[in-house]
Amino acid sequence: MDIGFLAQYLMNGLMLGMMYALVAVGFTLFFGVLDVIKFSHGDVLTVGAFTALATYLGLEQIGVTDPATQILVMVIVSTVLIGGLGAVIARTVILPLRSAPPLNTLLITLMLGTVLREAVRLFYPEGGNPKPFPALLPTDSVTFGNFNLRLDNVLMFGAGVLVIVGTQWMLNRTKLGLAIRAVAQDEETAKTMGINFNLIVFITFALGSALAAFAGVMNGLYYNEINFGMGLLLGVIGFSAAIVGGMGNLYGAILGGFLFAALQTIGAVALPFASAYKDVFAFAVVIAIMAWRPTGLIQEKVSDRV
Amino acid sequence: MTNQPPANTTADAAKGKPLLMARGLTKRFGGVVALNELDLDLNVGEILGLIGPNGSGKTTFFNVTTGIYAPNGGTIEFDGRDLTGFSPQQVYHAGIARTFQRSRLSLPLSIFDNIMIGNHMRLTQGLWFNLMNRRAFRQEYEKSFETARALVKIFDPPLADRLDEPVAGLPMIDRRRIEICRALISQPKLLLLDEPSAGMTHDETAQLMDDILHVRGETDGLTIVIVEHEMGVIERITNRCVVLNFGSKIAEGTFSEISEDTEVKQAYLGIE
Amino acid sequence: MQDELKPTGKPLWQALIGAVLTTVYLILLLKVEEQSEVIGLLAGGAVLLLLLTKTGHLGGIGNTLHSREGALNLLVILGTLAIVGFFYEDHFTLLLIATVMLYVLATLGLNLQFGFAGVLNFAGASFFGIGAYTAAVLGAHTAVPSLLIILVGGVMAALIGCVLLLPVLRTRGHYAAVVTIAFALLFKTFLEVNDILGGPQGLQVPSMKVFGWDFNNNVALGDSVELSFYFSYIIVILLVLIAAFVLVRRVERSWIGLNLDALRLDETAASCFGLNIVRWKVTAFLLGNFLIGIAGALYGMVGGFVAPTSFTFADSLILVSIILLGGIGNVWGLIVAAAIVVIVPEKLQAIQEYRFLLFGGLVMMMLLFRPEGLLPRSVRRYFPGGAER
Numbered sequence: 001m002d003i004g005f006l007a008q009y010l011m012n013g014l015m016l017g018m019m020y021a022l023v024a025v026g027f028t029l030f031f032g033v034l035d036v037i038k039f040s041h042g043d044v045l046t047v048g049a050f051t052a053l054a055t056y057l058g059l060e061q062i063g064v065t066d067p068a069t070q071i072l073v074m075v076i077v078s079t080v081l082i083g084g085l086g087a088v089i090a091r092t093v094i095l096p097l098r099s100a101p102p103l104n105t106l107l108i109t110l111m112l113g114t115v116l117r118e119a120v121r122l123f124y125p126e127g128g129n130p131k132p133f134p135a136l137l138p139t140d141s142v143t144f145g146n147f148n149l150r151l152d153n154v155l156m157f158g159a160g161v162l163v164i165v166g167t168q169w170m171l172n173r174t175k176l177g178l179a180i181r182a183v184a185q186d187e188e189t190a191k192t193m194g195i196n197f198n199l200i201v202f203i204t205f206a207l208g209s210a211l212a213a214f215a216g217v218m219n220g221l222y223y224n225e226i227n228f229g230m231g232l233l234l235g236v237i238g239f240s241a242a243i244v245g246g247m248g249n250l251y252g253a254i255l256g257g258f259l260f261a262a263l264q265t266i267g268a269v270a271l272p273f274a275s276a277y278k279d280v281f282a283f284a285v286v287i288a289i290m291a292w293r294p295t296g297l298i299q300e301k302v303s304d305r306v
Numbered sequence: 307m308t309n310q311p312p313a314n315t316t317a318d319a320a321k322g323k324p325l326l327m328a329r330g331l332t333k334r335f336g337g338v339v340a341l342n343e344l345d346l347d348l349n350v351g352e353i354l355g356l357i358g359p360n361g362s363g364k365t366t367f368f369n370v371t372t373g374i375y376a377p378n379g380g381t382i383e384f385d386g387r388d389l390t391g392f393s394p395q396q397v398y399h400a401g402i403a404r405t406f407q408r409s410r411l412s413l414p415l416s417i418f419d420n421i422m423i424g425n426h427m428r429l430t431q432g433l434w435f436n437l438m439n440r441r442a443f444r445q446e447y448e449k450s451f452e453t454a455r456a457l458v459k460i461f462d463p464p465l466a467d468r469l470d471e472p473v474a475g476l477p478m479i480d481r482r483r484i485e486i487c488r489a490l491i492s493q494p495k496l497l498l499l500d501e502p503s504a505g506m507t508h509d510e511t512a513q514l515m516d517d518i519l520h521v522r523g524e525t526d527g528l529t530i531v532i533v534e535h536e537m538g539v540i541e542r543i544t545n546r547c548v549v550l551n552f553g554s555k556i557a558e559g560t561f562s563e564i565s566e567d568t569e570v571k572q573a574y575l576g577i578e
Numbered sequence: 579m580q581d582e583l584k585p586t587g588k589p590l591w592q593a594l595i596g597a598v599l600t601t602v603y604l605i606l607l608l609k610v611e612e613q614s615e616v617i618g619l620l621a622g623g624a625v626l627l628l629l630l631t632k633t634g635h636l637g638g639i640g641n642t643l644h645s646r647e648g649a650l651n652l653l654v655i656l657g658t659l660a661i662v663g664f665f666y667e668d669h670f671t672l673l674l675i676a677t678v679m680l681y682v683l684a685t686l687g688l689n690l691q692f693g694f695a696g697v698l699n700f701a702g703a704s705f706f707g708i709g710a711y712t713a714a715v716l717g718a719h720t721a722v723p724s725l726l727i728i729l730v731g732g733v734m735a736a737l738i739g740c741v742l743l744l745p746v747l748r749t750r751g752h753y754a755a756v757v758t759i760a761f762a763l764l765f766k767t768f769l770e771v772n773d774i775l776g777g778p779q780g781l782q783v784p785s786m787k788v789f790g791w792d793f794n795n796n797v798a799l800g801d802s803v804e805l806s807f808y809f810s811y812i813i814v815i816l817l818v819l820i821a822a823f824v825l826v827r828r829v830e831r832s833w834i835g836l837n838l839d840a841l842r843l844d845e846t847a848a849s850c851f852g853l854n855i856v857r858w859k860v861t862a863f864l865l866g867n868f869l870i871g872i873a874g875a876l877y878g879m880v881g882g883f884v885a886p887t888s889f890t891f892a893d894s895l896i897l898v899s900i901i902l903l904g905g906i907g908n909v910w911g912l913i914v915a916a917a918i919v920v921i922v923p924e925k926l927q928a929i930q931e932y933r934f935l936l937f938g939g940l941v942m943m944m945l946l947f948r949p950e951g952l953l954p955r956s957v958r959r960y961f962p963g964g965a966e967r
Binding site for chain 3: 372373374393394395397398399403404406410412413414415416419422423424426427429430431433436437440443444447470471472488492
């Protein structure tokens, strides 16, 4: 196996890691502000990808064919709508169950995930079949030996980095970020300091969901195909990445995302005979890591008060 | 009527051998030292009050003693055995039972069920016995039911006829009583009470303390450690007090002694 | 609360009428084909139930049966037999009834895990599938007797479940959930890509044979009456189901049931009273998977065919939905819920395709507005009719 081939895998792993990280950051944001796990997060991503696809088809209809414009509009429409969806979910599903046992939140978001997934399958035209996703980014490439560095991959990865850095900057450097962190630290104190708790929750859920939508678009552009079940794998691995990184820890989530991508990529290199089993392997890694470090590699704060 | 219960004078106590002996007990949470080299002796048959400001390590002492947290250093000896590093299950079998600061009853379950959770060591746990030998199970059930009823009756006779009601519908004082029954049903050698007055009115607290003293009279001078913020309670029922601050013992003695102690006053009032 | 435990004085005949009406209603519902009639029946049934609840009749019957459990058990069994007898030659309806019963069997297992011990399992359909595939493989390649295969199906599900024991025991709540979800997705993907187990096409499952009698033959009674071959399957399933029901009921009404409840409600407090958390979680998880596996093995034999699409994550969620709809931990509730979840989409073809969506939405509504389920579990009684004291 030569270097070029490995570089190809590396690129693949980085792209995968970026998508996982984007999803994991969402999980960790939700957990940070509300101590809840939103199991529908992966399916929100699916809805985001399909929204982008529908936007693309709409643009084609009205004659907008410039790829750059198309992508821009797709990303904006998808993130804004899905951000709104996230806020609506927080308002109608998450907040009403705040005083109920955490198990109920887990169950209701699992069911919400099913509803979203099924809604895509049933109500998107022929949603049960995989849908081709347009390759809108320039596919020019630079070749180093066997390794083909494609411009679209570089652009996507760069955009992902920008989004994550932007999120990070927003959380650490802006007033809004300060408010989010304050709520995550101590809800009661944040409230007494005059922070509008509900508003911060909505914004956080909108932000996390928008990140998922972005990851969904990225996924579509990268694989050029989306399907209604795509969010399940991304959701489970994104959640596991957030756990491994220590729930509520943003850097940990990003690290966790790339860790899972690395393991998956290594698995693909080491077990080339079993490319059909790549998803089986991915899920097995999740189970194994949970057995090994059930509370994450980076410890989360202990919350069980006796 | 005396305010102070008579100190128990069994053979062990006469020999001066403490029931529980903590030496250099230390527990850290990250950078916070919750227990700092704590030495504590508990005599057979006494009621010891464990007091101190919030966060001074009282509940942590309970949690370390009952095995919920492993200590970072030090030893605990109980009834002549080294208890250090025991699991909560082993501590329970050694004869220590407790209540919790925030009442941890199983609300959807009946009063009887909740008390039986505390009776675990006396109930036959085998699969065959429970599932197939229903006749023997019924005998054990009926015996346990009578035991539970007799115990609840000491606290509150009317409550003893309502053992099949869910705990969720009970007022706080009854919940506290049930919690204490759950701890007492296994006939422990040592009872740890973590703020039994929390969430109750002054009168209810007084009533509950009457109950506890009464039960103690019926149970052969049970040894009790009580964590409490209500100084009236401490004054009334303890033989001796230990005051903690920042995880260390700052004073020890009868309530009247420690209430005169300047360091204790400082700790509570925050005077430098 | 007290009243509920006293014999209500309501004579048993009310309950008897209720049982007869329910049986007739179910027969009608299973019989009609015309969609408008199905809708009418379903709506009528719902309205009638609401009315009877408002007038207190339903509660009265409930109380009577609560204190006369033997009568309740007998009525349910007789009602089932009456329905099965009525449809003695109708393959489709008998298969539907068998499916309901197998869902009840599987959810009894899930109830041990989730309803009693609080051990989350979102891979119920996978363990069901393990039982079914075991039946397919053993039936096709070995001479193991059918009844033994059913048991082996359960054992295999419990054994493969052991793979998850470590992560499930070491994690709590959400983390355990993600482990079982990952397993559910892994299992289905594995079946699809694995050629030995038939890939996406699945496998044929040989019929059940007991003492040389092939269950896939219709049963001729005299010259004129011929019972559907599903009839024999249903009798076997009913026997297994009764045994499982008694078992789960006894678990509930013993110190074991108490242990499971205690560890579900408060693990820390339970450990402080000597409860061995690991032992009881393992017991509930293995026993639960065993029952689910048995249900799966029977399912494979009855259907004669297994494929990955029957054991998806969505199917696992349907099993969980049954528990939630019925009322967590209530064994009677899950019978009612399983009947609704299986029969309604099958009869009402318009919603067949939408069933995952609809039940997902229904459970969401339930969690928001009536989290205790249709039939909330009542306080434990260790013996039928309340023990005398």
